[in-house]
Amino acid sequence: MAAASVPSEAPAHQKAGAIESVRHPAARRVADVLRNRSGRPRIIVIDDAENIGQATTSGLRIDSVYTTSSAASDQCATRPVDDGVHHYLLDDHVANALFGGQKHTRMFALARAPRAWAxxxxxxxxxxxxxxxxxxxxxxxxxxxxxxxxxxxxxxxxxxxxxxxxxxxxxxxxxxxxxxxxxxxxxxxxxxxxxxxxxxxxxxxxxxxxxxxxxxxxxxxxxxxxxxxxxxxxxxxxxxxxxxxxxxxxxxxxxxxxxxxxxxxxxxxxxxxxxxxxxxxx
Ligand SMILES: C[S@@+](CC[C@H](N)C(=O)[O-])C[C@H]1O[C@@H](n2cnc3c(N)ncnc32)[C@H](O)[C@@H]1O
Missing domain, CATH: 3.40.1280.10 (SPOUT methyltransferase, trefoil knot domain)
Structure with missing residues (x-):
């Protein structure tokens, strides 16, 4: 499935600056979204490049993309979204701490929830x-x-x-x-x-x-x-x-x-x- 745009490498500033604390504002934002148990969440989590690409193809605006450090060193890690999106590199231990027992992938995105289907x-x-x-x-x-x-x-x-x-x-x-x-x-x-x-x-x-x-x-x-x-x-x-x-x-x-x-x-x-x-x- 075609992604909107797929640069092969993360920008240099991302490689240099992995988020190493769960207190970093971008990490706290993920924690807040994961903690939200509302039936109508405002922000949703989308795991995996393929699903992020499918969301953008359907017109959803991605707010931010997070890649874990092990995925960033993987040649296959791609960024399936256009510029204008915040990109963060998360240290693996921060990702593990944020998701706790929940399954998580090496790339995920936050996006504003679309209107519920009727x-x-x-x-x-x-x-x-x-x-x-x-x-x-x-x-x-x-x-x-x-x-x-x-x-x-x-x-x-x-x-x-x-x-x-x-x-x-x-x-x-x-x-x-x-x-x-x-x-x-x-x-x-x-x-x-x-x-x-x-x-x-x-x-x-x-x-x-x-x-x-x-x-x-x-x-x-x-x-x-x-x-x-x-x-x-x-x-x-x-x-x-x-x-x-x-x-x-x-x-x-x-x-x-x-x-x-x-x-x-x-x-x-x-x-x-x-x-x-x-x-x-x-
Ligand atoms: C695992 S089955 C449910 C079995 C359940 N014990 C029952 O009494 O129907 C789940 C659903 O799959 C569909 N399904 C499973 N096998 C089917 C078959 N051979 N023909 C038609 N529908 C089937 C039915 O809609 C069924 O309700």
Whole structure:
């Protein structure tokens, strides 16, 4: 993925002056952002050059980039942002102290949080909508965001996930920064059901024990909302009651279910393939 600008070397003043104290103002700023537990943080942390590049490609303005001293000596360390951004070199022990037990990478950025995605951001698209009905593992939500982006979905609606923001550090990492470009909306079940009904989006649930095998999704020509259930309990009763279609992905005996992100990828692909075959040029 193209970064906005990638100078290969950090400027000389950075090499000379690594931040060696957690009391340095630039280090304190990181500590403040990490400590903030607000559901609507003003400033967010973006780990890794790839995710920083994805954020800038999506129009996010990066405020500052921090590189740890071990990364700065690595020839592969690049700075994926334009000038006008503050660059800091952090001594490794300062980075370790700031992040404590939290995982951290050798390059990260601070940026002003974008506006939270809303259900209205999913209007007017022809792509499918992926609804995660109680999925709580951030790694799964991120992987589904990435797959949904790759397969042309309109976005992802996340219900009862425990997340307070979709610009959560872990979700940014797990989605490879695609949460900045694909709408990932936190909503309640009632808001989500109301939106799908108003927009006249047909609802298809996915469960391992549904009767219709997934290939039948190929004959659904309209965009659909694909409802995937939680890792533990599956699709909620409320969405099962609202479903226009209920599909299962056939599995070999002895396997109880697929990982939810794998099921999402297979279903999105199958529906897109059916729509493509039905299009005049397909
Ligand atoms: C790990 S599974 C949940 C298993 C859960 N014990 C249950 O009762 O459904 C998570 C979600 O992935 C989707 N899924 C997993 N395997 C599937 C399959 N073979 N066919 C359709 N969907 C599947 C469903 O949406 C399911 O709710």
């Amino acid at each position: 259900l209205d951001d999913l209007r007017g698209s022809r792509g499918d909508v992926v609804v995660l009905d109680g999925v709580r593992m951030v790694g799964n939500i991120g992987a589904i965001t990435r797959t949904a982006s790759a397969l042309g979905a309109a976005g992802v609606i996340v219900l009862d996930s425990g997340l307070r923001t979709t610009f959560d550090r872990r979700l940014i990492r797990a989605s490879r920064g695609l949460v900045f470009s694909l709408p990932v909306v936190l909503a309640s079940r009632t808001e989500c059901a109301g939106f799908l009904q108003r927009e006249k989006v047909r609802i298809a649930t996915l469960s391992a024990d549904a009767e219709s095998p997934l290939h039948a999704i190929r004959s659904v020509t309209d965009r659909i909302a694909l409802i995937l259930g939680s890792e533990r309990d599956g699709v909620s009763q409320g969405f099962d009651d609202l479903a226009n279609h209920r599909f299962s992905i056939p599995m070999k005996p002895g396997v109880e279910s697929l990982n939810v992100s794998v099921a999402a990828g297979i279903a999105l692909y199958e529906h897109a393939a059916g729509q493509e075959a039905a299009s005049p040029s397909g």
